[in-house]
Amino acid sequence: MRVFAHVPKRTCLRSVLLGGAVAAAAALPAAASASPGTSPVVGHVYVNDNTAHENTIGVLDRHADGSLTPNPGSPYAAGGQGSGSGLASQGAVQVTRNGRYLLAVDAGSDQLSALSINHDGSLTLDSVVSSGGAVPDSVTVHGRLVYVANSGAGDSNYAGFTLHHGQLTPLDGSTVTLAGNAAPSDVLFNPTGKKLVGTEAGVASIPGTSLIDSFTVGHDGLLTAAPGSPFPAQGVGPFGSEFSPASPNQVYVSNAHNDAVAGTTGHGTISAFNDSDNGTLSSIGASPFADQQTAPCWVEITHNGEFLFTVNTGSGEISRYQILPGGALSLLGSTPVSDTGGVGAVDARLSPDGRYLYVDESRIGAVAEFAVNGGNLTELAGSPVGLPAGAAAAGIATN
Numbered sequence: 001m002r003v004f005a006h007v008p009k010r011t012c013l014r015s016v017l018l019g020g021a022v023a024a025a026a027a028l029p030a031a032a033s034a035s036p037g038t039s040p041v042v043g044h045v046y047v048n049d050n051t052a053h054e055n056t057i058g059v060l061d062r063h064a065d066g067s068l069t070p071n072p073g074s075p076y077a078a079g080g081q082g083s084g085s086g087l088a089s090q091g092a093v094q095v096t097r098n099g100r101y102l103l104a105v106d107a108g109s110d111q112l113s114a115l116s117i118n119h120d121g122s123l124t125l126d127s128v129v130s131s132g133g134a135v136p137d138s139v140t141v142h143g144r145l146v147y148v149a150n151s152g153a154g155d156s157n158y159a160g161f162t163l164h165h166g167q168l169t170p171l172d173g174s175t176v177t178l179a180g181n182a183a184p185s186d187v188l189f190n191p192t193g194k195k196l197v198g199t200e201a202g203v204a205s206i207p208g209t210s211l212i213d214s215f216t217v218g219h220d221g222l223l224t225a226a227p228g229s230p231f232p233a234q235g236v237g238p239f240g241s242e243f244s245p246a247s248p249n250q251v252y253v254s255n256a257h258n259d260a261v262a263g264t265t266g267h268g269t270i271s272a273f274n275d276s277d278n279g280t281l282s283s284i285g286a287s288p289f290a291d292q293q294t295a296p297c298w299v300e301i302t303h304n305g306e307f308l309f310t311v312n313t314g315s316g317e318i319s320r321y322q323i324l325p326g327g328a329l330s331l332l333g334s335t336p337v338s339d340t341g342g343v344g345a346v347d348a349r350l351s352p353d354g355r356y357l358y359v360d361e362s363r364i365g366a367v368a369e370f371a372v373n374g375g376n377l378t379e380l381a382g383s384p385v386g387l388p389a390g391a392a393a394a395g396i397a398t399n
Contacts, residue, residue, distance in 0.1 A: 039063035043351065043399050044121035045358050045367060048093040048104045049075055049391040052084025055106045055113075057093065058387045059121050062398065066356040066369055068385045071121050075388045078113045079128035080106025085392050086362045088201070089137035089151070090186040090240040090298050090347055092395025096141055099399045101126070101166055103146060105136040107394075112136060112148050112161065114168050117399065126166025132159030132175055137394070138186050142193035145221045147174075149184040149198055156182045158198055158213070160221055171221050181209055185297075189217070190243040190251070195275055196223060197251055199238040200230065204260040210236050212253060214279040226279025234271040234288040236261050240298040246305025249275045250327045254296040254310050255288055268296035270310055270319075272327050285328035291319050293334060298347045303354045307332075307375040311359060316343040318359070320375045335377040337361065337368055339384050349396045360396045365389070367396065 043062040049055065056075035060068040093104045095117065102115045102123060112131045115123040134152025146161040146168065160174030178184060182200040189196050194217055202209025211230035215223035235255025244250040251273050258267040269288035273281040295314030301307070301323070308321040308329060317334040324330055337345045337359060344363025350356070350372065357377060359368040366384035370377040387393055 039065040039067060044071065045349075046093055046095065046102055046397045047360055047367065047387060047391070047393045048078070048082075048395045049388060050082035050084070050087060050092070050107060050394045051390050051392065052108065053081055055080050055082035055104070055108065056388065057102065057104055057115065057123055058391055058393065059123065060367060060385060061121060062351065066351070066371055066380055067382065068358070068367060068369060073122045075391075076115070076123040077125060078104050078106060078115070079125045080111035080113055081108035082392065083107040083135070086346070087137045087394035088185060088239075088297075089149070089394065091138040091140060091188060092347070093397045094139050094141050095397045095399050096163070101163065102397065103139050103141055103163075104395070105131065105139055105148060107135050107137055110134050110136065110150075110152070112139065112168060114163060114166050116166050127168045129161070129168045129170065132170060133157045138184065140188040140196070142189040145193065145217070147187050147189075147196060149187040151184050154180050156180060156184060158184070158187055158223070160223070162221070174222055176213075176223055179209075181206065182211070185239045186241045188241055188243065190275065191245055191248040193217060195243075195249070195279060197241055197243075197275070199241050199253060201237045201239055201257065204236050204257040208232075210238055212238050212281065214275065214281050216279045224279070226281070228280060231281045234283070235269045238271070240310070242299040242301050242308075244301055244305045244323065244327070245303050247327065250284070251275050251281070252299055252301065252308060254299050256295050256297045259294050259314070265294045265315065266292055268293050268312060270296060270299070270308070270321065270329060272329055274327065284326065287328070289321070289329040290331060292331065293317055293319055300348045300350055300357065302350065302372070309348060309357060309377070311345050311348050313344060313346055316345060318345075318348070318377060320377065322375055332375045335370070335379075338379055339364060339366065339368065347394070347396045349398050351398050358396055358398065360393050362393045365391045365393065
């Protein structure tokens with residue numbers, strides 16, 4: 001097992017680690033929000049607990065009113081080992097589009113896990129394989145094709161796999177080697193599966209290490225780098241990223257570490273790019289767009305492609321943007337994550353119907369619940385809901 005030792009990109013985790021507590025020693029009690037006992041279970045929320053030694057997946061039952069309650073069998077063994085501390089990444093856990101499988105990185109044992117999702121939201125472990133590198137921290141899936149970002153110094157790459165009936169198999173010839181200080185934070189397919197983008201947060205103090213990798217995806221699942229890739233980021237520490245569900249050739253990237261270099265606060269930005277047929281990225285409008293917060297790390301876009309939310313782990317707020325025709329962003333404002341000032345809030349994911357946003361509050365081992373009304377967010381009564389004790393949660397997914 002390789003030790004999770006290098007931290008060049010970890011500005012987004014400073015607030016998660018405040019006081020030396022990655023997660024509350026005892027998880028918060030399950031919140032009683034909006035009468036969950038009378039609201040039917042309509043789906044589930046999954047979090048990669050990233051627990052030291054045996055990694056587990058925390059499962060919350062999702063009710064029609066947006067409230068969450070612990071799934072009776074949670075947490076479920078992931079088969080690998082977590083790192084025991086927060087991961088500076090987006091997408092540490094993913095659910096396949098058909099809702100049948102869950103994929104999770106095991107950062108402590110350099111592995112990738114696949115689990116079947118049962119009708120009641122419970123999980124059954126199917127396979128665990130080597131991630132093809134060190135410290136896997138992000139995974140993406142489209143159909144049967146899977147890619148993982150490995151962020152370990154000296155063994156950093158994107159590696160491909162196929163998924164068939166829950167079994168993960170390495171894809172020959174798929175590995176793309178990255179620089180030792182690349183510190184990839186996210187890897188993701190666009191909605192059609194024909195493009196793949198990865199962010200290299202790099203080292204904030206070293207110019208030229210903040211990069212965005214862009215590829216086209218062949219019929220064989222292999223990646224072809226776009227002309228000019230990797231592209232210079234428009235800010236320091238490109239981190240979270242998301243393709244627009246409505247415009248699969250528009251991609252948005254958070255620039256999380258501007259304040260780490262400037263020694264100030266409130267200078268985070270979000271970049272908007274057009275992704276051409278050959279993968280070349282070009283700036284949209286006046287990109288990057290001001291965030292007015294600190295450490296915007298995690299990005300989520302409404303299913304209709306009209307609004308973008310980014311979680312600012314340094315200032316404890318969720319910035320809200322309208323996506324204008326053509327893809328430019330207009331900042332609407334920000335919504336606080338109430339508990340503990342929201343500092344340490346990380347990954348966010350919308351419910352499948354888009355009515356609720358769930359935010360992983362890794363520092364306190366809980367998940368916050370928000371109602372979504374267009375570009376507005378309202379935290380539900382009783383939010384947040386506690387995760388299992390010892391969770392150093394990374395990534396969040398819904399079905």
